[in-house]
Amino acid sequence: MSQVQNIAHRIAAFLQKQNAAFCESCMVERLLVASRAAMKAALETEQFTTRVGICPDCKTRKQVIAYRGQAGNQAGNKAA
């Protein structure tokens, strides 16, 4: 597993557990990601979607990242 895949996996697990969208800088701190470049690459994968919202950690309105699930599923429907 590459570093980017590894980070993407951790981000996905974190976002699913929290069931919320967090900003990039808060996720870097929460997940102790050492490489910002790898973090950005992970966030660019199809699993995640970026939108403007309020991060529950820093309470700031900014770009937040949400977990979208597997590629192709853009409906955002919750698992039953």
Ligand SMILES: [Zn+2]
């Ligand atoms: Zn934040």
